[in-house]
Amino acid sequence: MKNGFTFFLGLFLAVALAWAGIVMGSHVQLGHLAPYFDENEGKAFPERMPGIAAQGQLVYQDLGCAACHTQQVRRPDFGSDKARGWGDRQSVARDYVNQAHVQLGESRVGPDLATFGARPLAVDASRLIQYLYEQHGGMPAYRFLFEERKITGERSANALKAAAPAGYEIIPSHRAVALVAYLQSLNNVYEYPEARPVEPAAAKEGESK
Amino acid sequence: MTTAPQAATAAEVTEIDTSARWPLLLLLGSALLWLVLSGILALVNLVQLHTPELLAGCSAMTYGRSSAIQETAFIYGWAANSGLAVALWLLARLGGAPLRSLNWVVAGTLFWNFALVLGIAGIATGDMTSNAWLHLPAYVLPMLLVAYGTIAVPGVLAWTGRRKEMTFAAQWYAVAALFLFPWLFSIAQMMLVFAPERGVLQALVAGWFVQGAWTLWLAPLALAAAYYLVPKITGRVIPSYDFAQLSFWTLLFVGAWTGGRHLIGGPVPAWVATIAVVSCALLLFHYIVVAVNLRGVFCGGGSTVLKFVAFGLVAYVAGGFLDAYTAMRGVAVHTQFTHFSEGQSQLALNGAFSMLMYGAIYFLAPRITGLAWPSVPLIRAHYAAALTGTIVLVVTLIGAGCVQGHDLNTASIPFADIAGHVRPWLLAATAGQAILLLGNLLLATHLFWLAAAKSAAPAVFDPAPAMEASVS
Structure with missing residues (x-):
């Protein structure tokens, strides 16, 4: 360690090699990945999310939802993601190509949300909004995404079925609506060519018997 | 009887220590304020995990944001400030000359902490990014980078201007940390925030950065302290020292490659x-060499500093083995996405890093101030609290992770039931975090007490062991 230059070069290489290997290596492999165009359907998958869902993704990000929710389904024989109804196939890199802010997440205090929009719970937006207003299991209520507003004339169509002082109603803010739109947009269940692991033929035959 | 300790004091505390007093106290003081803040938030977060209604109405304290603030305060507040203080002091001592350009440290520290306050206010009000260990909003990142460089200047000067050609392991680790963090940090800023990569490449960059920030920055800072303190206090030469260099380069070259273990099974x-x-398996060589090199820490007699260091080293090596174990796919399928991972990161951050820093702070603060710690029982109380708190926290989180991992992978157990099964473990973890916080409050109070004491009894140190001659 007497030679300062060699030492410095070593430090530089330590960062550069790992960066080149992991970051640039996967960049070479995935950097040009494009949505998959299905001629039968006449459109490309994954589809771009609607504008309001893209706004909702920012709400998801700034509230830190990823602290408790992952958005990555593991393959059927690795964990019980499929059995829990979180997705029939594993998530693949192509699922995320259109996303400006990828939220893979590292913790499953709450359920995985990669295909949340395709589940029965997500069909009805007003139900999801109600869900955000109330505490459910381990998920806190997000009351700050709602406004208490004085009723003038008719009750608003989007008012929640929730206890409010007389003459007042609870209205979801635009952020709540956008967040729900984002959650509903997480419904990419399209079967990409690479979306299934290659299963050994013998195992498959065994299952069918 | 009194002349001998006083002579020892004169030899032990020199211009090298006292000239850096205020800049280093500024770094350490800020570090401890952040540590206490992050401890309070960690406590809130743990309570929120089993009692979600706590502070749910407050948008700044919703779990997602407060956990990001907690992590940021710990890493960029406590770890960065304390690690830099210790690294600068080590480099000055081992370089054999007082630190130069200390005004840079003061200016850099002020800017660093100002940017951090601004960034944390940003996270609380909705400017958080989605990257682990890099939740800070874009507008403070360049300022943090410049401030870090400014603080590191005297350290680099102490390295390049060292009096001896020969260098020590503590210096390699300290210099590596000073140089490597700005590179990692600037690349991560570019590829995640300013010109973000597309799709899952973001997750890969983030994984590389988080692992790099640990193995190329925080772990070297902690090891620098350990490689200095153990031989210095025990007065013994490091055994198998020839391997230390190989171990150092193993950590640097292999460490950052281990980041992908969090993405096992991912897209x-x-x-x-x-x-x-x-890489996790290869890195075991590094952990084994650290254990062999620094095993003398257990022969420290009654030294309180060495008790902290010993715990930190055990946690560091155990953490390395645990990382290798959980990196195996068959194990990862149960532990990933659970509190187990959180337990591992607490073992590394609170168990290894913080403990080694506490040891270093107890050693260096009396030397830079020239004053003895006002209260020995307070140090013992902190040690007891840090030890108990960390063990309880890590063990219960790992226990919670095992239960959670088993339940998650058993599809017949309804998802809603898992929280109930994990709850007792999380309650115990909350108690552990509370004890840890109490201990850290003691340390913070003690340091401010020491800094405020003007005419207390001057520090009396044990006569310097023979090793000292070759160092200063």
Whole structure:
């Protein structure tokens, strides 16, 4: 360690090699990945999310939802993601190509949300909004995404079925609506060519018997 | 009887220590304020995990944001400030000359902490990014980078201007940390925030950065302290010292490749995870050498500093083995996405890093101030609290992770029931975090008491061991 230059070069290489290997290596492999165009359907998958869902993704990000929710389904024989109804196939890199802010997440205090929009719970937006207003299991209520507003004339169509002082109603803010739109947009269940692991033929035959 | 300790004091505390007093106290003081803040938030977060209604109405304290603030305060507040203080002091001592350009440290520290306050206010009000260990909003990142560089200047000067050609392991680790963090940090800023990569490449960059920030920055800072304190206090030469260099380069070259272990089974190329698994196993060589080199820490007699260091080293090495174990796919399928991972990161951050820093702070603060710690029982109380708190926290989180992992992978157990099964473990973890916080409050109070004491009894140190001659 007497030679300062060699030492410095070593430090530089330590960062550069790992960066080149992991970051640039996967960049070479995935950097040009494009949505998959299905001629039968006449459109490309994954589809771009609607504008309001893209706004909702920012709400998801700034509230830190990823602290408790992952958005990555593991393959059927690795964990019980499929059995829990979180997705029939594993998530693949192509699922995320259109996303400006990828939220893979590292913790499953709450359920995985990669295909949340395709589940029965997500069909009805007003139900999801109600869900955000109330505490459910381990998920806190997000009351700050709602406004208490004085009723003038008719009750608003989007008012929640929730206890409010007389003459007042609870209205979801635009952020709540956008967040729900984002959650509903997480419904990419399209079967990409690479979306299934290659299963050994013998195992498959065994299952069918 | 009194002349001998006083003579020892004169030899032990020199211009090198006292000239850096205020800049280093500024770094350490800020570090401890952040540590206490992050401890309070960690406590809130743990309570929120089993009692979600706590502070749910407050948008700044919703779990997602407060956990990001907690992590940021710990890493960029406590770890960065304390690690830099210790690294600068080590480099000055081992370089054999007082630190130069200390005004840079003061200016850099003020800017660093100002940017951090601004960034944390940003996270609380909705400017958080989605990257682990890099939740800070874009507008403070360049300022943090410049401030870090400014603080590091005297350290680099102490390295390049050292009096002896010969260098020590503590210096390699300290210099590596000073140089490597700005590179990692600037690349991560570019590729995640300013010109973000597309799709899952973001997750790969983030994984590389988080692992790099640990193995190329925080772990070297902690090891620098350990490699200095153990031989210095025990007065013994480091055994198998020849291997230390190989171990150092193993950590640097292999460490950052292990980041992909968090992405096992994820939507990323499988080779990333495979390389991570192999790298985790290779890195065991580094952990074994650290254990062999620094085993003298257990022969420290009654030294309180060495008790902290011993715990930190055990946690560091145990953490390394645990990382390698959980990187195996068959294990990862149960532990990933659970509190187990959180337990591992607490073992590394609170168990290894913080403990080594506490040891270093107890050693260096009396030397830079020239005053003895006002209260020995307070140090013992902190040690007891830090030890108990960390063990309870880590063990219960790992226990919670085992239960959670088993339940998650058993599809017949309804998802809603898992929280109930994990709850007792999380309650115990909350108690552990509370004890840890109490201990850290003691340390913070003690340091401010020491800094405020003007005419207390001057520090009396044990006569310097023979090793000292070759160092100063």
